[in-house]
Amino acid sequence: AQSVTQLGSHVSVSEGALVLLRCNYSSSVPPYLFWYVQYPNQGLQLLLKYTSAATLVKGINGFEAEFKKSETSFHLTKPSAHMSDAAEYFCAVSFSRTGFQKLVFGTGTRLLVSP
Amino acid sequence: SAVISQKPSRDICQRGTSLTIQCQVDSQVTMMFWYRQQPGQSLTLIATANQGSEATYESGFVIDKFPISRPNLTFSTLTVSNMSPEDSSIYLCSGGAGASTDTQYFGPGTRLTVL
Numbered sequence: 001a002q003s004v005t006q007l008g009s010h011v012s013v014s015e016g017a018l019v020l021l022r023c024n025y026s027s028s029v030p031p032y033l034f035w036y037v038q039y040p041n042q043g044l045q046l047l048l049k050y051t052s053a054a055t056l057v058k059g060i061n062g063f064e065a066e067f068k069k070s071e072t073s074f075h076l077t078k079p080s081a082h083m084s085d086a087a088e089y090f091c092a093v094s095f096s097r098t099g100f101q102k103l104v105f106g107t108g109t110r111l112l113v114s115p
Numbered sequence: 116s117a118v119i120s121q122k123p124s125r126d127i128c129q130r131g132t133s134l135t136i137q138c139q140v141d142s143q144v145t146m147m148f149w150y151r152q153q154p155g156q157s158l159t160l161i162a163t164a165n166q167g168s169e170a171t172y173e174s175g176f177v178i179d180k181f182p183i184s185r186p187n188l189t190f191s192t193l194t195v196s197n198m199s200p201e202d203s204s205i206y207l208c209s210g211g212a213g214a215s216t217d218t219q220y221f222g223p224g225t226r227l228t229v230l
Contacts, residue, residue, distance in 0.1 A: 043221035051216035105158040
């Protein structure tokens with residue numbers, strides 16, 4: 001069955017530390033992958049996406065993610081956390097490579113950043 | 116890109132009543148979607164709102180409970196009918212061009228509490 005898994009409902013880092021948020025998918029065909037961020041009381045905003053071009057994808061706010069087919073992963077990283085990065089992060093997958101897009105979301109990871 | 120607004124931003128409703136949520140996009144989009152985000156959980160797709168025709172519902176969601184309209188390419192409504200406390204959630208709409216690689220743009224959500 002096709003699914004997407006985010007390990008860790010909460011991740012805590014100190015300001016300036018590396019951020020690593022994990023996302024794995026289960027699919028026989030490599031899907032298209034997205035990371036969205038949700039700030040409190042706001043909608044989702046796209047951070048970055050993988051669409052079969054470069055496997056290392058750079059996004060907004062200094063985030064990047066690497067698609068690893070052998071590991072079926074698309075982990076999100078940022079070298080140095082900032083207080084403003086505290087939010088909920090969702091990995092989403094479009095398993096359909098043709099036709100209209102339907103996104104399947106992971107359960108989300110709440111990033112906590114301490115001074 | 117597209118900017119999406121929703122009305123109301125939040126509401127508290129009584130059991131057995133219905134609430135209609137409006138979603139407005141600032142530009143024409145091919146696809147519009149409605150999601151539910153239950154407390155502490157991820158987003159679940161309710162349906163795809165089709166312009167000028169009946170919405171396409173996901174498994175577990177039915178038209179009688181969640182009637183959807185989409186009279187044009189920039190506007191859609193979702194009605195939550197005969198509400199119960201289990202319907203307490205954040206309801207989000209999104210829109211986009213619709214291809215598998217395209218970005219979906221999200222509204223800020225409507226926070227619904229049913230007493």
